[in-house]
Amino acid sequence: MNAFKRLTPAFTAAKSLLGRMPAAWARLRPVLNPWGTLRTERLAAVECMTLAYEIVRISEAELSGYRQAAEDLATLFNDGMLADHLGERFTCGEIEEIASFFRAVDHPAVAALWVECHAQGDDEGDLHYAAPAGSDELTLAA
Structure with missing residues (x-):
């Protein structure tokens, strides 16, 4: 115990020095x-x-x-009549973004529905253009 008492002034001096x-x-x-x-x-x-x-x-x-919210949106957009009326009005890039969103939230059927309805309004050479069903026969006949 006496050793600690003797070291107290040294510790106090060191502490004041370290304080600075x-x-x-x-x-x-x-x-x-x-x-x-x-x-x-x-x-x-x-x-x-x-x-x-x-x-x-x-x-x-x-x-x-x-x-x-994504589930509610997919339920709302899973309407063929809505997709048929609006799908043609979107650009190919916009419909791809809509489709990628629905694929990302595990609703690939909704994505395919919108791409299909959009493709009906695309012209030949567009990204989603789908030839009419009877067009192959016409080409062969000509």
Whole structure:
């Protein structure tokens, strides 16, 4: 115990000297108190894990909402009459974007419906042009 009492002035002097040099104190603190460093690292890890959990929970709720919205949109667009009336009015690029959206949300039948209805209005040479059913026979006869 007497040894600690004799070292107290030295520690006090070192502490006051290190107080004026924060960079040196930051480097020496982990060496002098390794348990404090481990506690700090553990608390930081707990904070990061808690933050990650909250982000995942919020993202999961938002993703569920987006899935439901995509499902509702696919139900709305899965109408042959709507696709027939509107499909021809879209450009090939626009209909490809609509189709890629429905393929991405696992509704390839809706995508195919819109591409098919769009193709009816395409001219020869367009991306989705589909020749009329009887056109092969006419070509052979000529």
